Amino acid sequence: MELTVAITGASGAIYAHRTLIHLAASGVVERINLIVSEAAKTVAMVELGFDLREAGEKTINEWIGLATDAKMVRWHRLDNMAATPSSGSHPQAGMMIVPCSMGTLGAIASGAGTNLIHRAADVTLKEGRKLVIVPRESPYNAIHLENLLKLARAGAQILPASPGFYHRPQTIEALVDHLVFRILDQFGVPHSTATRWQGESHNREPERAD
Numbered sequence: 001m002e003l004t005v006a007i008t009g010a011s012g013a014i015y016a017h018r019t020l021i022h023l024a025a026s027g028v029v030e031r032i033n034l035i036v037s038e039a040a041k042t043v044a045m046v047e048l049g050f051d052l053r054e055a056g057e058k059t060i061n062e063w064i065g066l067a068t069d070a071k072m073v074r075w076h077r078l079d080n081m082a083a084t085p086s087s088g089s090h091p092q093a094g095m096m097i098v099p100c101s102m103g104t105l106g107a108i109a110s111g112a113g114t115n116l117i118h119r120a121a122d123v124t125l126k127e128g129r130k131l132v133i134v135p136r137e138s139p140y141n142a143i144h145l146e147n148l149l150k151l152a153r154a155g156a157q158i159l160p161a162s163p164g165f166y167h168r169p170q171t172i173e174a175l176v177d178h179l180v181f182r183i184l185d186q187f188g189v190p191h192s193t194a195t196r197w198q199g200e201s202h203n204r205e206p207e208r209a210d
Contacts, residue, residue, distance in 0.1 A: 003094060005033070005096055037078055076116055
């Protein structure tokens with residue numbers, strides 16, 4: 001499986017980091033086309049203390065626990081409109097934008113993209129492939145909501161960065177992974193089922209108040 005992962009400048013760089021880690025460890029993903037916006041590099045430094053400003057494939061491999069010479073991740077410059085994710089004739093399973101800023105959302109929704117993330121998302125939609133958008137903003141204004149609806153109607157899957165709590169997470173990592181696993185589910189990528197809802201283990205009559 002080949003996927004494109006885009007990271008934009010919304011808060012939530014940890015979601016991108018954990019997504020890359022789990023994709024790399026999945027055993028079914030052979031290639032990750034990675035595109036990182038300039039704002040995302042700033043957010044990663046502020047939130048995770050990791051410098052992506054001069055990063056390349058070796059740096060990303062170290063960041064997600066791969067051997068430095070691993071060939072899974074392919075780093076694409078934001079201004080490289082000739083990169084493979086920009087062409088519909090290049091086969092891949094789809095694309096995820098984790099997290100997705102409102103600026104990126106608006107550019108894709110308008111069809112007036114100016115960089116490789118916008119173009120790759122547009123290609124994903126026009127080819128009928130899976131596009132998962134993970135917005136991280138609060139609260140949403142009417143423009144945000146209209147853009148989300150427009151993309152949903154165009155075929156995108158909107159998966160807000162809203163993790164569940166029924167698995168009783170004890171760490172930030174466990175909380176983040178719950179959402180990451182939902183992202184992986186959209187592409188059929190295997191993962192731990194530790195945060196998956198298992199249903200009630202038994203049924204019982206509600207206690208009566210005398």
